[in-house]
Amino acid sequence: xxxxxxxxxxxxxxxxxxxxxxxxxxxxxxxxxxxxxxxxxxxxxxxxxxxxxxxxxxxxxxxxxxxxxxxxxxxxxxxxxxxxxxxxxxxxxxxxxxxxxxxxxxxxxxxxxxxxxxxxxxxxxxxxxxxxxxxxxxxxxxxxxxxxxxxxxxxxxxxxxxxxxxxxxxxxxxxxxxxxxxxxxxxxxxxxxxxxxxxxxxxxxxxxxxxxxxxxxxxxxxxxxxxxxxxxxxxxxxxxxxxxxxxxxxxxxxxxxxxxxxxxxxxxxxxxxxxxxxxxxxxxxxxxxxxxxxxxxxxxxxxxxxxxxxxxxxxxxxxxxxxxxxxxxxxxxxxxxxxxxxxxxxxxxxxxxxxxxxxxxxxxxxxxxxxxxxxxxxxxxxxxxxxxxxxxxxxxxxxxxxxxxxxxxxxxxxxxxxxxxxxxxxxxxxxxxxxxxxxxxxxxxxxxxxxxxxxxxxxxxxxxxxxxxxxxxxxxxxxxxxxxxxxxxxxxxxxxxxxxxxxxxxxxxxxxxxxxxxxxxxxxxxxxxxxxxxxxxxxxxxxxxxxxxxxxxxxxxxxxxxxxxxxxxxxxxxxxxxxxxxxxxxxxxx
DNA sequence: GCCGTTTTCGGCCCGACTGTTTTCAGTCG
Numbered sequence: 081x082x083x084x085x086x087x088x089x090x091x092x093x094x095x096x097x098x099x100x101x102x103x104x105x106x107x108x109x110x111x112x113x114x115x116x117x118x119x120x121x122x123x124x125x126x127x128x129x130x131x132x133x134x135x136x137x138x139x140x141x142x143x144x145x146x147x148x149x150x151x152x153x154x155x156x157x158x159x160x161x162x163x164x165x166x167x168x169x170x171x172x173x174x175x176x177x178x179x180x181x182x183x184x185x186x187x188x189x190x191x192x193x194x195x196x197x198x199x200x201x202x203x204x205x206x207x208x209x210x211x212x213x214x215x216x217x218x219x220x221x222x223x224x225x226x227x228x229x230x231x232x233x234x235x236x237x238x239x240x241x242x243x244x245x246x247x248x249x250x251x252x253x254x255x256x257x258x259x260x261x262x263x264x265x266x267x268x269x270x271x272x273x274x275x276x277x278x279x280x281x282x283x284x285x286x287x288x289x290x291x292x293x294x295x296x297x298x299x300x301x302x303x304x305x306x307x308x309x310x311x312x313x314x315x316x317x318x319x320x321x322x323x324x325x326x327x328x329x330x331x332x333x334x335x336x337x338x339x340x341x342x343x344x345x346x347x348x349x350x351x352x353x354x355x356x357x358x359x360x361x362x363x364x365x366x367x368x369x370x371x372x373x374x375x376x377x378x379x380x381x382x383x384x385x386x387x388x389x390x391x392x393x394x395x396x397x398x399x400x401x402x403x404x405x406x407x408x409x410x411x412x413x414x415x416x417x418x419x420x421x422x423x424x425x426x427x428x429x430x431x432x433x434x435x436x437x438x439x440x441x442x443x444x445x446x447x448x449x450x451x452x453x454x455x456x457x458x459x460x461x462x463x464x465x466x467x468x469x470x471x472x473x474x475x476x477x478x479x480x481x482x483x484x485x486x487x488x489x490x491x492x493x494x495x496x497x498x499x500x501x502x503x504x505x506x507x508x509x510x511x512x513x514x515x516x517x518x519x520x521x522x523x524x525x526x527x528x529x530x531x532x533x534x535x536x537x538x539x540x541x542x543x544x545x546x547x548x549x550x551x552x553x554x555x556x557x558x559x560x561x562x563x564x565x566x567x568x569x570x571x572x573x574x575x576x577x578x579x580x581x582x583x584x585x586x587x588x589x590x591x592x593x594x595x596x597x598x599x600x601x602x603x604x605x606x607x608x609x610x611x612x613x614x615x616x617x618x619x620x621x622x623x624x625x626x627x628x629x630x631x632x633x634x635x636x637x638x639x640x641x642x643x644x645x646x647x648x649x650x651x652x653x654x655x656x657x658x659x660x661x662x663x664x665x666x667x668x669x670x
Numbered sequence: 671g672c673c674g675t676t677t678t679c680g681g682c683c684c685g686a687c688t689g690t691t692t693t694c695a696g697t698c699g
Contacts, residue, residue, distance in 0.1 A: 104696095112671075115682055119671035150672050188688090190697050231689060279699095350684095355699060362683040367676080373684055 081173055081181060082206075085164040089127050092134055092157070095169070096124035098181040101191035102172045105180075122148040125356075131610045133579050135161055136545050179209035186210070186239045200225045214240045248573040249287035250332065251602045252639055256281065259291050262310060262334055269306040272297045273341045278351040283403045284642035286605040287572055290333045292351060296344035307336045343376060345386035349393075350374035356408035357401075364412055365396055404645040409613060423645040424624075426638050428657040431466040432459060434511065434534060434565055434597065434625030435634065439493070441486055441510075443472035445538065448629040452493055456502045458631035465660045468507035468625075469494060470534050470565075473522045480523045487529035504660040507531045507669070511565060516540040518554030520561070527560040532669045534597065536565040541578050549581040556594050562667050563623055564589065566599040566606040574603070582611060586618045593668055595655050596620055598647075600640030601627045612647020621666070623655050 081098045100120035107113050126148035127134055137143050138161050143154040156166045176195065183194035198204065201221065203212045214237065216222060222233040250258070259277050266275055276282065278292035297303045304324045308316045317325035317333065326334045339347040350358065351374065362372045371378040376385045377395055386392045390400045398415040402423055405411040414420045436448035437455050448455070452469055459467040471490070474483045487510075494508035512533045513521040520535065527533070535555045543551070556564060564585075568577025589596055596615055599606045604627070607615065615622060624640040626633055644654060651657045655666055664670070 112682095116671050118682075122672080148672075152671055188697065192696060227690070227695090229690060235689090351699090353699075358699090359683055366683075371684075375685085 081169070081178065083160060083165050083169070085161055086135065087160065089130055089134055092160075093124045093128035094181070096120050096127060096153070097184065099169055099172060100124065101181060101184060101194070102176055104191035105176065105195045106172070119148075119150075120153075123153050129610070131582065131608070131614060133545065136579070136581070177204040178206040179203045179212075182206050182209040183213060185243055186213075186236065187242065188235055188239050196225070196227065197222070210240055210243070245331075249289055250291075251572060252281075252284060252286055252288060252605065252642065253602045253636065255288035255291055258328065258332060258334070259293065261312070262291070262293060265310050266293070266295065266303075266307065269303070271299050271302060274344060276348060278337070278348070279353060282352045283354065283406055284639075284646060286608070286643070290335055292335045292337070294344070294348055294351060295336065295338045296341045297338055298340050300338040300340075303338050304336065310334075342387050343385045345388040345390075345392045346372075346374055346376045349386075349389050352403050352406065354407050357406035357411070360408045360412055361396070364416075368396065370396065402645065404642065405648065407646070409648075421648050421650050424641060424649050424651045424654050424657065426641045428651045428654070429464070429624060429637055429641065430659060431464045431468070431656045431663065432462075432625050432628070432634055432637065433468040433507070433509075433563065433623050433656055434470050434599065435467065435628040436471055436511075437469055439469070439471050439490055441471040441490065442474040442478055442482070444475045445472040446629055447471065450631045452497055452506070453500075453502070454631050455628075455634075456497060456506050458634050459506075460503045462634060462637075464503060466503060466505040466507065466663065468509045468531075468534075470509040470511040473510050473512045473520075473526075476521050480525070483523060484525060484529070487526050491529045505664075509533060511536060512555075512561070513538055514551060514555040516543070516551065518551040520555055520558060527558070530560065532562040532667065533558070533560050534563040534565040535561050536567075537569045537578060541569060541575065545579045545581055548578050549584055552580065552585060553588055556588060556592070561594070562669065563595045563597050565597040565625075566601075566604050566627065567596055568606050568608060568611070570606050570608070571603050572605065577606065577608065582614060583618075586615055586620045589620050590618060593621075595623045595667070598622055598624045598640045598643050599627050600624060600636045600638075600643070601633070602636065602639065605639060605643050607643070607647075609643050609646035612644060612649055614647075616648050616650075616653050621655050622649060622653055625656070 081095055083095060100117045103117045126146050130146060134157060138157060143149055143157055156168060160166050177198040180194040180198045183189050183197060197213060201216050203209050217233050217237045222228050222236060223230050259281055263275055272295050274296040276294050278294050281288045281291060295303050300322055304319055307324050308319050310326060312328055313326040314329055315327040317327055322338050324336045328334060337347060337351060365372050376383045393400045399418055399420055401411050401415050435455055437452045438448050438450060439452060456467060474486050491508055494506055497506050508531050510530050510533050512535050514535050514537050515521055570577035596607055598612060624644055626636050628634045655663060658666055
């Protein structure tokens with residue numbers, strides 16, 4: 081494992097996973113070995129999902145604040161950031177081929193298998209390790225090894241191909257669409273008491289791997305027979321008595337699980353996850369001498385079947401936990417103490433504050449496809465009291481005179497639109513670029529022509545955390561700027577978000593009455609849920625908006641609401657749940 | 671190696687599947 085001083089969270093996570101794997105392969109014989117492995121895996125997981133870069137936390141001496149990182153690993157990371165290496169880790173990796181850690185990415189290959197393969201096949205270097213194993217398996221050199229056979233060789237070949245072509249994770253709306261279509265097909269058949277999504281889809285995570293669906297029925301064979309007839313399938317992967325899997329175009333896998341109604345609650349709970357939630361829940365249950373599984377709740381060796389989820393949680397002495405919260409972020413304690421948040425709902429939303437009409441504002445970014453009026457009418461249809469039209473700012477290359485003309489023209493058109501009283505208010509706004517130096521891409525006089533501005537980053541994603549933080553704070557300081565839009569600027573499956581000092585940004589927003597946006601567009605879902613949770617804890621006001629470039633995208637508000645819910649947001653945390661007058665007052669606009 | 675309203679020592683989730691084996695280890699979610 082190569083290490084250096086500026087390792088990213090992803091690289092550090094991989095390093096910690098490698099340490100765990102090394103311990104599995106080279107047991108020291110100590111009795112706590114098993115748990116040390118688990119501890120390193122947990123730490124790797126925590127680093128991978130942290131909302132700040134470890135290096136930044138290290139500079140602030142806050143490494144141990146991450147759950148799963150104790151004194152020992154914090155010390156190792158301290159050494160890593162100071163010297164670029166960790167002596168203790170190097171000692172552990174000694175005599176192990178670097179190639180083995182690359183093979184861990186292959187599904188079905190764990191530490192033991194990886195080590196055996198690299199040793200037996202003479203693959204040592206990390207670079208190109210996957211290709212070498214792939215070739216060896218294709219040539220039939222794996223089947224002869226002890227503990228391997230034709231089956232496992234085939235498995236390896238297929239898994240590596242899968243890794244190479246790994247279809248990216250599905251975006252939430254895409255996965256939702258697929259699930260809704262499958263569910264509609266299933267409902268054409270009678271004999272099903274309930275049907276629900278499972279897994280990350282049911283928890284409304286931003287991206288989804290497989291689409292998993294649960295059915296309650298006393299006739300599992302019939303349900304499965306109907307399922308495998310799903311017209312859009314490209315292949316039936318497997319069809320057993322209680323489970324079946326289909327492959328859909330684009331490599332999307334849909335799994336179905338069927339249980340009788342009297343055991344459905346345990347099934348639903350178990351396969352909704354998350355893994356971390358379930359582990360924490362079982363630890364909690366053990367203290368009450370209860371053992372949990374997908375089959376039900378065991379007490380003194382006796383299995384209690386559970387028909388619905390409410391009963392499942394009630395049997396543990398807790399309130400039902402909304403799926404969005406099941407990430408082991410404190411929801412179990414909150415549930416026990418009956419302090420779960422009352423999560424915001426779609427019907428609470430009173431307006432959409434980020435959208436683009438076809439008004440020609442001479443921008444260098446995309447314009448929308450619908451007129452100002454069409455956007456307002458769609459807002460009315462969705463039951464909103466207000467919307468904000470936030471076209472991108474005109475190109476800075478235009479003369480100031482031209483820019484002011486464009487903005488005067490837009491203001492007139494919005495004024496006229498407001499005279500028609502389609503909804504209570506159409507706010508005349510702009511989405512303004514935050515330039516690399518923190519200046520806004522708009523002449524000062526322009527601000528007289530708008531009700532308020534939302535600001536966002538569309539370039540210069542790479543810079544130090546300190547620089548990026550100052551950049552945004554400078555932009556937010558403008559009194560007409562009210563909302564920080566798609567804050568991290570991440571694009572799911574495409575680019576990581578910008579690294580900020582969130583404590584500073586949130587503190588500034590709270591103090592100065594600036595709101596932070598949860599952008600609902602499928603590729604963004606930005607602010608990410610973990611940071612929403614942080615913002616909620618710090619008392620920062622949020623908005624949920626769609627960033628629609630066409631009126632039919634405005635329906636996507638539900639996905640932003642999902643993100644808010646995953647971040648523990650209640651109605652009171654979201655500014656655009658307020659009625660028109662209260663909203664105006666809260667945002668400080670006329 | 672981590673962690674703490676039953677513990678600063680002594681615990682640490684549960685079950686299924688798979689392939690290669692004669693009774694189980696490794697991996698996964």
